[in-house]
Amino acid sequence: MRLVVDASLDFEGHPYSVKALGGKATITCEVANIAKNLIGSGGLSLSGGIALYPAIGNLAYSVILSQTFQPLLETIGIHMSRVQVLLTITVVAILPLCL
Numbered sequence: 104m105r106l107v108v109d110a111s112l113d114f115e116g117h118p119y120s121v122k123a124l125g126g127k128a129t130i131t132c133e134v135a136n137i138a139k140n141l142i143g144s145g146g147l148s149l150s151g152g153i154a155l156y157p158a159i160g161n162l163a164y165s166v167i168l169s170q171t172f173q174p175l176l177e178t179i180g181i182h183m184s185r186v187q188v189l190l191t192i193t194v195v196a197i198l199p200l201c202l
Contacts, residue, residue: 161201164197
């Protein structure tokens with residue numbers, strides 16, 4: 104079976120097709136051009152949004168742990184608010200794992 108690709112590319116303002124390039128276009132080049140055409144100048148905001156996903160996940164994980172550890176700490180005589188436990192868990196345990 105033979106796959107024939109006839110995708111047009113726009114590289115630095117010059118339209119090309121895979122056939123015109125003699126089949127020498129790479130997948131990386133095609134993906135980069137498609138992303139550039141779809142995203143346009145919003146690449147920085149897109150990458151910033153993608154970077155926030157793990158940060159929000161870490162915060163959610165920290166909140167769950169702080170709600171668990173706050174009563175446990177009170178049973179051994181350490182009285183901290185949930186916010187203090189949240190910050191402590193985030194800075195001491197989760198942040199070093201992410202770095």
